[in-house]
Amino acid sequence: MKRYSLSSIFTEAFKDNLGWEKAWTKGQPKKEYQIIIVGGGGHGLATAYYLAKNFNVTDIAVIEKGWIGGGNTGRNTTIIRSNYLQESSIGIYEKSRSLYETLSQDLNYNIMFSPRGVLMLCQTEHELRAMKRTSHANRINGVDTKMVAPEEVKEIVPIININGPRFPVLGALWQPRGGTARHDAVAWGYARKCSDFGIDIIEQCEVIGVKKKREKIVGVETTKGNIKAKKVCFVAAGHSSVLADLAGFRLPIESVALQALVSEPIKPIIDCVVMANTVHGYLSQSDKGELVIGGGADGYNNYSQRGSFLHVEETVRALVETFPVISRLRQLRQWGGIVDMTGDRSPIISKTPVDGLYINCGWGTGGFKAIPGSGWATAEMIYNEQPGKLASPFSIDRFSEGRLIDESAAAAVAH
Amino acid sequence: MLNIYCPICQRDCDETELSCGGQAHLIRRDHASSDKNFYEYLYERKNDKGIIFERWRHVYGCGKWFHTARCTLTNQVFGSYSAKEVQPPKSILATIRRSRVDFKGWVK
Numbered sequence: 001m002k003r004y005s006l007s008s009i010f011t012e013a014f015k016d017n018l019g020w021e022k023a024w025t026k027g028q029p030k031k032e033y034q035i036i037i038v039g040g041g042g043h044g045l046a047t048a049y050y051l052a053k054n055f056n057v058t059d060i061a062v063i064e065k066g067w068i069g070g071g072n073t074g075r076n077t078t079i080i081r082s083n084y085l086q087e088s089s090i091g092i093y094e095k096s097r098s099l100y101e102t103l104s105q106d107l108n109y110n111i112m113f114s115p116r117g118v119l120m121l122c123q124t125e126h127e128l129r130a131m132k133r134t135s136h137a138n139r140i141n142g143v144d145t146k147m148v149a150p151e152e153v154k155e156i157v158p159i160i161n162i163n164g165p166r167f168p169v170l171g172a173l174w175q176p177r178g179g180t181a182r183h184d185a186v187a188w189g190y191a192r193k194c195s196d197f198g199i200d201i202i203e204q205c206e207v208i209g210v211k212k213k214r215e216k217i218v219g220v221e222t223t224k225g226n227i228k229a230k231k232v233c234f235v236a237a238g239h240s241s242v243l244a245d246l247a248g249f250r251l252p253i254e255s256v257a258l259q260a261l262v263s264e265p266i267k268p269i270i271d272c273v274v275m276a277n278t279v280h281g282y283l284s285q286s287d288k289g290e291l292v293i294g295g296g297a298d299g300y301n302n303y304s305q306r307g308s309f310l311h312v313e314e315t316v317r318a319l320v321e322t323f324p325v326i327s328r329l330r331q332l333r334q335w336g337g338i339v340d341m342t343g344d345r346s347p348i349i350s351k352t353p354v355d356g357l358y359i360n361c362g363w364g365t366g367g368f369k370a371i372p373g374s375g376w377a378t379a380e381m382i383y384n385e386q387p388g389k390l391a392s393p394f395s396i397d398r399f400s401e402g403r404l405i406d407e408s409a410a411a412a413v414a415h
Numbered sequence: 416m417l418n419i420y421c422p423i424c425q426r427d428c429d430e431t432e433l434s435c436g437g438q439a440h441l442i443r444r445d446h447a448s449s450d451k452n453f454y455e456y457l458y459e460r461k462n463d464k465g466i467i468f469e470r471w472r473h474v475y476g477c478g479k480w481f482h483t484a485r486c487t488l489t490n491q492v493f494g495s496y497s498a499k500e501v502q503p504p505k506s507i508l509a510t511i512r513r514s515r516v517d518f519k520g521w522v523k
Binding site: 239241242245250251252253254255299300301302303304308309310342343399400401402 | 490
């Protein structure tokens with residue numbers, strides 16, 4: 001792999017830019033691998049990357065049904081934060097956020113990480129109280145957040161209307177180290193580095209069956225033929241239940257469509273991320289100038305990757321009240337992704353009833369921010385054949401054992 | 416937007432009038448049953464990509480619960496039936512089979 005650097009840009013400029021290589025090699029499946037990762041989104045690629053980087057395992061195939069970064073990795077609103085309430089969530093999300101800080105250097109790929117700050121508004125007394133509790137929990141666990149008063153909110157975001165009438169801003173939880181990154185670049189950067197390690201990235205290859213021998217995994221059946229493997233990990237977000245069904249078990253997951261939209265591009269008006277959980281909407285501005293807006297998930301199971309119009313309207317209506325300046329903007333694009341919701345709104349990184357089969361799913365509406373940390377923890381689990389410190393609270397057993405990691409209050413809808 | 420028939424009001428309802436209650440026909444066992452049974456009732460879901468049977472409540476209407484058959488991929492609705500049914504009635508299954516020849520039937 002040719003390194004990207006100032007000198008490589010300089011030299012290529014004099015060669016009509018003809019010398020650039022493909023970022024990653026389109027692989028064809030071999031007969032057998034040590035580890036197969038099913039799902040070539042951010043989490044799957046990060047898992048493969050950290051298996052290679054931290055544990056020197058490179059006999060890996062990453063199998064993707066569509067194309068790299070075409071699922072939820074390329075459909076989210078790119079928010080990165082770690083201001084969670086529970087200790088176990090803070091552990092994995094803060095690990096992830098700190099990995100994001102140096103990810104561009106690690107991957108030699110500019111992921112455009114922009115720690116512009118994340119502001120979570122409190123628009124009811126109850127939310128204010130809950131956020132104060134979260135800020136204390138953050139402080140105990142070493143996450144840099146603080147509560148700010150309404151006047152400070154106005155200073156950070158001059159376009160905001162803090163006076164209501166329906167939902168006045170009573171304060172906010174401010175995480176200055178949170179922010180955004182270029183979502184596609186995260187997937188592409190990991191894919192490029194994986195390819196460099198010799199990991200096969202196989203696109204347009206759907207898993208249609210799971211091969212088991214006495215409740216132990218021996219391989220997968222795909223649209224490009226059978227592939228044997230000692231270990232398999234499902235990292236398929238919204239389609240995890242479909243894969244689990246092939247392997248013969250069920251998951252505590254429901255798939256719903258979550259939508260986002262962008263406005264037409266305008267001059268810079270907002271330089272941080274604002275999340276308004278009471279009214280279901282969050283807003284940031286992309287480098288192109290579009291306002292990136294995310295909203296609520298549909299209230300019913302669905303795999304349609306579209307979502308309903310009424311949720312778009314609901315989101316925009318709420319945001320116009322908080323940001324009157326955006327009322328005349330036109331919508332440029334709108335899209336949906338299928339997110340995997342668990343009962344406690346926390347992810348699953350776990351072994352499964354099938355020996356040698358692991359699963360990473362349940363990130364729901366907030367998986368993007370967790371990509372590096374999730375890959376790190378999943379790689380550790382697959383290599384050691386048991387979850388490490390970061391992953392162990394997130395096992396499937398927690399639902400029957402009653403030790404839920406309740407984060408449904410961490411963000412009413414938005415992550 | 417979904418348009419679902421409420422068998423109590425006997426009319427089609429807009430999605431905004433309704434609230435979804437998730438997978439139908441879950442079995443609730445008594446309080447002495449095992450952790451596994453409670454896990455199955457509270458959390459484990461089929462979450463099928465295709466035909467599902469689910470509970471809906473006509474919140475801004477009669478306020479009653481009923482069951483609906485719907486495809487999660489296309490959002491096609493195949494009809495509603497009473498919440499008292501312990502499994503999907505034959506008429507609903509027949510409606511589904513008419514448009515989906517590969518439909519394998521209801522699985523518990």
